[in-house]
Amino acid sequence: MPHGSTVHEVLTAVFQVRPAARTIAAGDGHHGPHACRTDELMVLLWQRALDPQKGTWSLPGGTLGDDEDLETSARRQLAEKVDVREVAHLEQLSVFSDPQRVPGDRRIASTYLGLVPLPADPQIPADTAWHPVSALPQMSFDHGTVVEHARTRLAAKLSYTNIAFALAPDEFTMSTLREIYCAALGYQVDTTNLQRVLTRRGVITATGNTARSGRTGGRPAALYRFTDSELRVTDEFAALRPPV
Amino acid sequence: MPHGSTVHEVLTAVFQVRPAARTIAAGDGHHGPHACRTDELMVLLWQRALDPQKGTWSLPGGTLGDDEDLETSARRQLAEKVDVREVAHLEQLSVFSDPQRVPGDRRIASTYLGLVPLPADPQIPADTAWHPVSALPQMSFDHGTVVEHARTRLAAKLSYTNIAFALAPDEFTMSTLREIYCAALGYQVDTTNLQRVLTRRGVITATGNTARSGRTGGRPAALYRFTDSELRVTDEFAALRPPV
DNA sequence: CCAAAAGTGTTACGATTACACCCATGG
DNA sequence: CCATGGGTGTAATCGTAACACTTTTGG
Numbered sequence: 159m160p161h162g163s164t165v166h167e168v169l170t171a172v173f174q175v176r177p178a179a180r181t182i183a184a185g186d187g188h189h190g191p192h193a194c195r196t197d198e199l200m201v202l203l204w205q206r207a208l209d210p211q212k213g214t215w216s217l218p219g220g221t222l223g224d225d226e227d228l229e230t231s232a233r234r235q236l237a238e239k240v241d242v243r244e245v246a247h248l249e250q251l252s253v254f255s256d257p258q259r260v261p262g263d264r265r266i267a268s269t270y271l272g273l274v275p276l277p278a279d280p281q282i283p284a285d286t287a288w289h290p291v292s293a294l295p296q297m298s299f300d301h302g303t304v305v306e307h308a309r310t311r312l313a314a315k316l317s318y319t320n321i322a323f324a325l326a327p328d329e330f331t332m333s334t335l336r337e338i339y340c341a342a343l344g345y346q347v348d349t350t351n352l353q354r355v356l357t358r359r360g361v362i363t364a365t366g367n368t369a370r371s372g373r374t375g376g377r378p379a380a381l382y383r384f385t386d387s388e389l390r391v392t393d394e395f396a397a398l399r400p401p402v
Numbered sequence: 403m404p405h406g407s408t409v410h411e412v413l414t415a416v417f418q419v420r421p422a423a424r425t426i427a428a429g430d431g432h433h434g435p436h437a438c439r440t441d442e443l444m445v446l447l448w449q450r451a452l453d454p455q456k457g458t459w460s461l462p463g464g465t466l467g468d469d470e471d472l473e474t475s476a477r478r479q480l481a482e483k484v485d486v487r488e489v490a491h492l493e494q495l496s497v498f499s500d501p502q503r504v505p506g507d508r509r510i511a512s513t514y515l516g517l518v519p520l521p522a523d524p525q526i527p528a529d530t531a532w533h534p535v536s537a538l539p540q541m542s543f544d545h546g547t548v549v550e551h552a553r554t555r556l557a558a559k560l561s562y563t564n565i566a567f568a569l570a571p572d573e574f575t576m577s578t579l580r581e582i583y584c585a586a587l588g589y590q591v592d593t594t595n596l597q598r599v600l601t602r603r604g605v606i607t608a609t610g611n612t613a614r615s616g617r618t619g620g621r622p623a624a625l626y627r628f629t630d631s632e633l634r635v636t637d638e639f640a641a642l643r644p645p646v
Numbered sequence: 647c648c649a650a651a652a653g654t655g656t657t658a659c660g661a662t663t664a665c666a667c668c669c670a671t672g673g
Numbered sequence: 674c675c676a677t678g679g680g681t682g683t684a685a686t687c688g689t690a691a692c693a694c695t696t697t698t699g700g
Contacts, residue, residue: 164468166410166510224408224508228499252494253512255472264468266410268497318640332652345644350653351690355641358688375699376651393640396562397599397662400589577678594680595663602661619672620678641689 164264168231169219169301171251171308172202172242174274175325175341176288197341199312200288201305202240206298207285210261214298215289217305218242219267232270240286244278247271247324247389251307260299267300271308273324276338292344313343318393320361323384331369331379335362359392360385408508412476413463413545415495415552416446416486418518419569419585420532441585443556444532445549446484450542451529454505458542459533461549462486463511476514484530488522491515491568491633495551504543511544515552517568520582536588557587562637564605567628575613575623579606603636604629 178198203215220235222228229248236242251269259265274280282288289295291309294302315321316339325338332349335356339347356362367381422442447459464479466472473492480486495513503509518524526532533539535553538546559565560583569582576593579600583591600606611625 164410166408222499222510225501227501228497250496253472253497255466255512257469257471266466268499314638317638317642339642343642343644347642348690348692350692352642353653355689371651371698373699374650375697376649377653377697379652394558394561396637396640398561398583398587398591398596399662400587401663575679592663592665594665597680599662615671615678617672618677619670620676621670621680623679643690645690 164266166222167219167265167267168222168228168235168270169217169267169304170232170236170248170270170272171217171305172236172240172245172272172274173291173308173312173325173342174200174202174278174288175276175338176200178290197337199291199309199341199344201291201294201308202242202282202286203289203295203297204240204283204286211298213296215295215301216298217269217301218286222268228268228270232272236272240280240282242272242274242280242282244274244280245272246275246387247273247321249311249389251304251311254300254304256300267304269304269307271311273312273321275325276327276330276334315389316342318391320359320384320386320390320392322361323387326384329365329367329381329383331381333379335382361390361392408510410466411463411509411511412466412472412479412514413461413511413548414476414480414492414514414516415461415549416480416484416489416516416518417535417552417556417569417586418444418446418522418532419520419582420444422534441581443535443553443585443588445535445538445552446486446526446530447533447539447541448484448527448530455542457540459539459545460542461513461545462530466512472512472514476516480516484524484526486516486518486524486526488518488524489516490519490631491517491565493555493633495548495555498544498548500544511548513548513551515555517556517565519569520571520574520578559633560586562635564603564628564630564634564636567631570628573609573611573625573627575625577623579626605634605636 175197177196202218204218205215206212218236218240220239222231226234232248233245236245249271251271254267254269257264291305294305322338325342326335332353336347336349336352339352361384362382363385365381365383368378369381371378419441421440446462448462449459450456462480462484464483466475476492477489480489493515495515498511498513501508535549538549566582569586570579576597580591580593580596583596605628606626607629609625609627612622613625615622
C-alpha cells in the first residue's frame with residue numbers, strides 16, 4: 159500500500175441563532191419596523207494552535223471510534239471537545255473524500271449539520287467561539303465549504319420542513335420565531351405569513367399562554383410551540399404532486 | 403485496538419426506466435388512456451454466490467481505493483464490475499456506519515444514486531440483473547434501505563430539479579417523458595401539465611423536430627431535449643421565498 | 647392619548663391542476 | 674372517415690405574498 163493509514167473523521171457545523179455581538183456605531187438608534195438585525199446565525203469554531211494551518215478556524219469533530227457510528231461520534235465529539243450537549247437536531251451532509259484534502263495521512267470526513275436551540279448558551283472552551291455565518295474567519299482546509307453546505311441545507315429545509323423546532327425555544331412568540339427565520343435565511347420574513355404557513359401545515363400550535371408586553375408597551379403576544387420535536391417534511395412536492 | 407481493519411466501501415443504487423419484463427396474462431390487451439404500465443423504474447443488482455448471505459442480492463460497489471475519491475470509485479466499480487459506463491448523474495446519499503452492519507471487519511458504506519438514461523442498455527454480467535424497485539428480491543445486509551433512500555431522493559428531486567435529464571434520451575416526445583416520470587414517481591402524471599411546468603421553468607426546450615407517428619396513426623409528436631445536462635435546482639423554495 | 651407591538655382581514659398574484667376541445671396522421 | 678395519439682385553451686383551485694387596519698398594552 160502506498161499510503162499510511164486512512165482515518166475516518168466527523169465534522170459538525172453547529173448552528174445557533176444568537177445576538178449579533180457587533181460593535182454598533184452609536185447614533186444609529188432606529189430600527190425599521192421589520193428589522194432582522196439583532197440576531198444572527200452563528201457557527202461554532204475552534205482556532206488551531208498548531209500547524210498545519212495554525213491560526214485558522216476549524217469545525218469541531220474528530221476521529222471516528224471503532225465501536226461507534228457516525229452520529230454517536232458527532233455527539234460525543236461535541237460533548238467532549240466543546241462541551242455542547244444541547245443539540246436538538248443532527249443530520250448528515252456529504253462526505254469529503256479527496257485524498258489530498260488534508261496534508262499527511264488520508265482523512266475521510268463525514269460532515270454533519272447540528273442545531274442548538276435558542277435559550278441554550280453552552281460553556282465553551284477558550285479556543286472556541288461563535289462566528290457569524292455571514293462573516294467567516296480564515297477557515298481550515300475545506301471546512302468553509304462544509305459551513306456553506308450546511309447553511310444551504312438549513313435554508314432549504316426551513317422552507318419545506320419543521321426544522322426550525324431545533325433552533326427555537328420550547329415556547330415562543332411569533333416575533334421571536336420571525337427573528338429566527340430571518341437570521342437563518344438571511345432575509346426579511348413577514349410575521350403574518352409565517353404564522354399562517356406554519357399553522358396551516360400544523361407545524362406550530364398555540365399554547366394558549368401569552369407573553370408579557372415589553373417595557374415600551376405593546377399588546378402581549380400569544381405563545382406557540384412546535385407540534386413535533388423531530389424532523390418532519392411538511393411540503394414534499396413543489397410540483398407534480400401525487401393525485402388525491 | 404479491539405478491531406481488525408476498517409474499510410470504506412462505496413455502494414451505488416443504479417436506476418433506469420426500463421420496459422417491465424413481466425409475464426402478462428394474455429387477453430388483457432387494453433390500456434387505459436394514461437396507463438403507466440409499460441415501463442418501470444429498475445435497479446441494478448448482483449446475486450451473491452458465496453456467504454455471507456449467499457443468494458441475496460447486493461448493490462454494485464466495492465472498496466474505496468487509496469488514491470481515489472468516492473465518486474471516482476463509484477464510477478470505477480460500475481465500469482469494472484458491471485460494465486456500466488452510461489451513468490448520466492451520480493449523487494451522494496447517506497453513509498451507513500453501524501459497526502455491526504456487516505459481519506467480519508468493519509465496513510463503512512458511502513452510498514450513491516446513479517441514473518442511466520433510456521436508450522442505453524449496458525451488457526451486464528451473468529450474476530447481475532435489473533429488478534423493479536417496486537418488487538425487490540431478498541436484499542443483502544442494509545442494501546434494501548439504500549434502494550429505498552435512493553428512490554425517495556429521486557422522487558423528491560423530480561419535483562424541484564431537472565434530474566430527469568439523466569433518465570431521458572437526448573431527444574424525446576412528451577409521451578416518452580411522461581412514461582419516465584410515471585415510472586420513477588409511481589403514479590400518473592398528466593402530459594399537458596408536465597409539459598407546461600417544465601417549459602415554464604426552462605427545463606426542457608423544443609428542438610423543432612418531430613417524431614413519426616406510430617403504426618396506429620396519430621399526430622406526429624414534437625421532440626424536446628433537456629436544456630441542461632447537469633443537475634439544476636429549478637424550484638428551491640416551497641414557501642418563504644426571498645423577496646424580489 | 648400616543649407610541650409600540652400584536653393580531654386580523656382583504657386583495658392580488660402566481661403556479662398548478664383538471665378537463666374539454668381541436669389537430670394531424672395511418673389505415 | 675374514423676380511431677388514435679398529440680397539442681391547445683380555459684376555468685377552477687390552491688397557497689402564498691403584500692399590505693392596510695384593528696386591538697391591546699405601557700408610559
